[in-house]
Amino acid sequence: MIKRLNRWFDDRLGASGFVRTALNKVFPDHWSFMLGEVALYAFLLLLLTGIYLTFFFEPSLKEVVYHGAYRPLRGVEMSQAYESTLRLSFEVRAGMVMRQMHHWAAIVFLAAIVVHVGRVFFTGAFRRPREINWIVGCSLLVLAMANGFAGYSLPDDQLSGTGLRIAYSIALSIPLGGTWVAYLLFGGEFPADSIISRLFVIHVLILPALILGLLGAHMAILWRQKHTQFAGPGKAEDNVVGSRLWPSYALKSTGFFFLVSAVIAFLGGLAQVNPIWLYGPFRAADVSAASQPDWYVGWLDGALRVFPPWEIRAFGHTVPGVFFPGVLLPTVSFGLLFGWPFIEARFTRENDREYHLLNRPRERPVRTGIGAGVISFYVILFLAAGSDVLATVFDVSVTGLLVAFRVALLAVPPVVTYVTYRLCKEAGSLSDEEVAPPVVVRTPSGGYLVEGERHGNGGDGVDRADGIREKR
C-alpha cells in the first residue's frame, strides 16, 4: 500500500532524485553542531506558544479598571495590554504556562544563537564558502534580539515601560534625525499612545516573518554547502562523515526537538519568569529599583551605566551622552561581527579556496584570543547592568562598583586575550602524544605502573588482565 502510494507520488512529482539525495544527506556528529538546532527548536516553540497568546492579548493602551482574579491589583487603573496579560496569566487555563514557556523559549532561543555564533566563530566555520550564511546568521541574531525586546515590552508593565523609555531616549540620541526617528516609531512624544499596538505588529508579524525567511535561507544554504566537520580519520575537505538524514539523523533530531521542548516546558511550569503582576502597570513617573532588561539586552544597559558622562555640544547642536553607548557601541559591535569573515581573510588570506574542515580553537591563537577578549568585554558590560543588585547583595557602594567596572572594561579584555593566546600557543605546540597524561595503574600484586610503559599490553590500549582502559 505504502509502496503504491510512493509510486503514485513518484509518477507525479518526479522528486525521487531529490528525495534520494535528501534521505542520504550526511550530517556529521558532534555535540557542538546541535546548538543551532536548539535555536531552531526554540523558535518553533516560540511560534506555537506565541500563536496561542495572540488569541488572548489585547495590544491597546486604553485605560481600564482591573476587576480580575489577581486581588492585589483590583481597582487599579491600567492599560488593556496589561489587563489582558494578567487575564491570560491568571484566568485563561494553560495561559500562564504558555506565557512562561514563551518567555523561556525566547531566553533559550537567544542563548542558543549566541553560543552557536561562538561555536561557528571559534572553529572558523564562517570561512569561505560560508560568509553569506554567517551574515544571514548574524542578521538572525539582531532580529531575535529586537523581537525579544519588542515582545517583553508588550505587557505595558512598569519594568518594560522603563525599558521603552530608555529605548526612546536612545532613538532621540541619533544625530541629525533622532527626534524624527523617535516620533515616527512611537507616534509622538513619549509615552505616545500607539507604541504598544505598533510593537505588537512588529513582534507578531514583521520580525517573525523576517526571521522565518532568513531561517529558511540559513538552512537552505547549509543544505547546499553541506555541514563542516572536524578533522579526523577518514574526514577530508572533500567529504562529509556522519550519519544519514534518514533514518538515524531524522529520528535523533526529532527526539532532540522534544527534549528541547521538554526543558522549556519544565522551565515554563516550574520557574517563574517576568512576573509582571509584581511590577504593576506602567506609570511614567514611577520606577522601581533593580530595573534590568532580559539577559540579551543586558550588555547595552550595562554600557549605558558605565559610560562616562560625555555630551558634546558644538555648532548649536548636542550629541547626547546616550549616543555613544546606545547607538555607536551596538553599531560598531555588529559591524565587526558581520564583517569578521572578511576582516580575518584579509590577514589570513584564507579565501583562496573552500574550507570545510574546522579549526580547533587552540589551532588559531589569534582568533581565539580576540574572541575570548571580546566575550569578556561583553560579559563585564552584562554584569555592569546588574550593578545596583550586586551592590545590594554584596553590600558595597554602587558608585565604587561602577568605577571598578569601568577599570575592568579597559583592563580585563587585553589580559584575557593575551592569556588565551598564550594558552592556545602552549596547547598547540604539544602533539597529541605529549598532551595525553600518564595513567598510573595499581597492579594486583600491589605495585604501581605507568600505563603504556608496561609489557603484556595488547597494544590497543586495553589491558585484558584487569580491563583498565588506557586514557588517551
Next chain:
Amino acid sequence: MTETSRAERRTERAIALALVLSTVAALGLAVVYATGGQVQLEGALLGTSLAALGWALAAWGKHLLPSGPFVQQRHGMAETDPDPAPVSRLVDERTGEASSGPGAGADTEGLGAVGRRPFLVKLLVGAAGALGVAALFPVRSLGPDPGRTLFRTSWRAGSRLVTEEGRLVRAGELEVGGVLTVFPEGHMGEADAQTLLIRATDDDLQTRPGRAGWAPGGHVAYSKVCTHAGCPVGLYQVATRQLLCPCHQSLFDVIDGARPVFGPATRSLPQLALLIDDDGYLAAQGDYDEPIGPGFWERP
C-alpha cells in the same frame, strides 16, 4: 550589431515615454502626499505610475527581447535536467551587453540583451527609484512633527502643583527632608511634566545666579526626568540629599542645583521656579527655562 528597424525604434520611444510618465506620476504622488494628500489623486497617480512601469516592462520583453519560440524538451517525471551553467554566466548572457558573445542566440534575430539599451535601463532605474521614494513618503504619517514639543512642558506661569492623586500642595505641608512627585494642575500624569518637589531649608540651598526666589520657603522643584536616558529620578537619599536614578545610577546633588555628581548624566536636572500664590498653594512661575530630559540633536 544589426541595424535597428524603424518599428523597433518606435517601440523604444514608446517605452521611454512610458517610463518617463511613470517617473512623473511617482514624483507627483510624492508631491500630493507632501502637500496634504488627496485620495483620488493618490490612487490615480499611483495607478498611473504602476501601469506605465508595467506596460514598459511588458512591451520591452515582448518586442525588444528574443521571444522565440524556443523549444524545451519535456522529460518523464523521474528524470531531471542536467546541471546548467553557473548563474553568473547565465545572467551575463541574458542581460549583459555581451549580446555578441557565445550563446547569445538573440543576435540571429537582430534583438539584443537588456544591457544593449543603456538609455532605457537608466530610465527604468529612474522610474523604479521615483516610485520607491514616493512609496516611502507615507512613513511620515507614522508620527507628528517633533517641532518644539521637546523644548516645552505643560507648566505655565501660575500652574498649581498637584500630587499624583490630584491633590493641590499647600506651602509648608511638606516637612523638611520630604519629597513629592507633582504635576501641573490639569495635566496629571504627563510624562514630561513630572517634577520632584523637595523641601529643604533656605540655609542649605546653594542658589545659582539668576535663580533667586525660585525656591520659596525651601521648596525646591526639579524635573523628575533624568537628563541621561529619561528614567524617573525616583530615589531621594535624605542623608546625603542626593537624588539617584535607579536605571543607570546617576547621582544629583539637590543642594547644588541638582548637579550630577556621579554616573553617566552630564547635565543638572532643570529647576522649576516656584512661587506661593495668594491662597497659600505652591505654583510654578512658568515653564522650565531649558528642555527637560535626555539630550537630542536639536538641543542647543
